[in-house]
Amino acid sequence: MCPHCTMTTRWGILATGAIATSFATDLALVPDNELVAVGSRRREAATAFAERFGATRAHGSYEELAADPDVDVVYVATPHSRHVEDVLMCLEAGKAVLCEKALTLNGRDSAALVAEARERGLFFAEAMWMRTHPVIRRVKELVADGSIGTVSQVRAELSFAAPADNDRLWDPALGASALLDVGIYPLTFAHLVLGEPVSIAAGGVLSDRGIDVNGGAVLTYASGAVASISWTQLAWGDNRASVAGDAGRIELPGRFHHPSGLTLVRGEEEVTVSEPVTGRGYAHEIEEVAACLRDGRTESDLLPLDETVSIQRQMDEILSQLGVAER
Numbered sequence: 624m625c626p627h628c629t630m631t632t633r634w635g636i637l638a639t640g641a642i643a644t645s646f647a648t649d650l651a652l653v654p655d656n657e658l659v660a661v662g663s664r665r666r667e668a669a670t671a672f673a674e675r676f677g678a679t680r681a682h683g684s685y686e687e688l689a690a691d692p693d694v695d696v697v698y699v700a701t702p703h704s705r706h707v708e709d710v711l712m713c714l715e716a717g718k719a720v721l722c723e724k725a726l727t728l729n730g731r732d733s734a735a736l737v738a739e740a741r742e743r744g745l746f747f748a749e750a751m752w753m754r755t756h757p758v759i760r761r762v763k764e765l766v767a768d769g770s771i772g773t774v775s776q777v778r779a780e781l782s783f784a785a786p787a788d789n790d791r792l793w794d795p796a797l798g799a800s801a802l803l804d805v806g807i808y809p810l811t812f813a814h815l816v817l818g819e820p821v822s823i824a825a826g827g828v829l830s831d832r833g834i835d836v837n838g839g840a841v842l843t844y845a846s847g848a849v850a851s852i853s854w855t856q857l858a859w860g861d862n863r864a865s866v867a868g869d870a871g872r873i874e875l876p877g878r879f880h881h882p883s884g885l886t887l888v889r890g891e892e893e894v895t896v897s898e899p900v901t902g903r904g905y906a907h908e909i910e911e912v913a914a915c916l917r918d919g920r921t922e923s924d925l926l927p928l929d930e931t932v933s934i935q936r937q938m939d940e941i942l943s944q945l946g947v948a949e950r
Contacts, residue, residue, distance in 0.1 A: 632913040635660040635694035635718075637685050637709055639672040640791075642723055643700035646750075647676040649905035656913050662688025685709060689716040696746065696912060699723060702791050703798030704950075707732050710747075714739055719746035721912050725803040728950045730936035737928045746915055748908075748926040751811055753880040755907040755925050757898035759815070762866065762873055762885060765896075766816055770887065772870030777816050777850040779809030779879060782860035785836075792856060799834045800947070802938055806838065806854030808880040809864065810941075811934055813842055813850035816866055819933060821845050825941040835945050842937075 634650060636643050639661060650658055658678045663669035666683030673681035682688040689697065689712050696719040699709050706727050713720045720740070726733045726749045740747030753759055766774060783805065785792040793799050802810075813820075820842035827838025839853035853860075862877030871889035875882045881904040884897035901907065908926070915923050922928055943949075 630655060630917075632656045632916055633659045633693055633695045634909075635662065635688050635691060635697045636672075636678075636700060637662050637688055637697050637713070638700040639663045639668045640700060643672070643698070645903060646698055646700065646905050646909075647672070649902035650909055651676065652902045653906045653909045653913070656909055659693050660688055660691045685712065689713045689718060695719060695916060696721060698750065703728055703800075703803055704796065707736065710736050711739065714743055714745055714747070717743075717745065719912075719916060721748050721750050721908070723750045725749075725798075725800075725807050725938070726931055726935060728798050728803070730932060730939045733932045733935040737932055740921070740928075744921060746912070746921045747928065748912065748915075748923050749928075749931045750908060751807075751926060751931070752905050752908040753808055753811060754815065755911050756881055756904050757900055757907065758875070758882045758885055758896075759812075759880070760925075761896060761898055762875070763815055765873055765887065766866060766868075770870070771866065771868035771872055771889070774816060774846075774866055774868045775848045776867040777813050777848070777865070778852070778867075779812045779850070779864035780853045780860050781805045781808045781862050781878065781880060782853070782855040782858055784859055785856035793830065793832065793834065795832055795834050795950070798950070799832075800942070801834070801836050801854050801856040802838060802941060802945075805856065806835075806852070806941075807934065807938065809852035809854060810840075810937060812864055812879070813852055814930060814934055814937075817842075817844045817846070817848050817850055819844075820850070820937065823937060823940050823944070825944040827945040829946060833948055835942060835947050838941070838945060840941055 660680040662682040669681035699722040825840035837855040842850040864875040864879035866873040874886040
């Protein structure tokens, strides 16, 4: 058991934006997990967030949050461009860390953070909450038990029309990238089903500031399977996904990365499968992190660090093919 953890896992949230709000909302639904502190670069923002979600302390800097002795694990909810700095600060303070996706801007930095956490013997994971979602886990189980036979095709698409006034989604200095923001979901979904690709062919469109805003990729695998994925922050797509094998297919409705259920199709038979989901779905990654800390584990089987780094490197390759400057 983690020597620093009580029966209740005590969370700190670093930053107070939209994703932090969603996370805190679900955190309140998970037994034996408590929000004890929040940190912001503006004390008034931290105070308002703490009052809204019942945190006992509001810190006026990220450094103060990282140093809080009553925090077992920090959820880092800053933009991609800050993740290296913020995660390192928390690790240096001896804190377990769950960092919002994408973990960093490139595979090199992701590998460095993973190495640092392992060297310090601290829990670390990317907050790819889709991996812990009960319906997505059911997809993996159906594929693994042969319910649709040998898989040869995966398709997944995620898209939205980004507001023009949201700097995080358009400013290269903040790590803006449609791939890092939403494309990471279909890419991760393909990896969950098919594993490591042997080749990637990508295409897309860049903004006038050099960020990818619209793209797609075809990935091939040693098994002979192919995945077709797409992403954009310019349009509202259907956000669906499917996995096809020689004995049937699995269909996920939009938005596929947090679905309410799936459809298993075999011949003329269609079966709807649902799983209980807590809140918006963030609760399940919270439960997983807490379980790891209670068991004294520094890595999660559901949020594997080596796969996080692999997917980050796949995104490096895609962005390179799209002509995005290395960051």
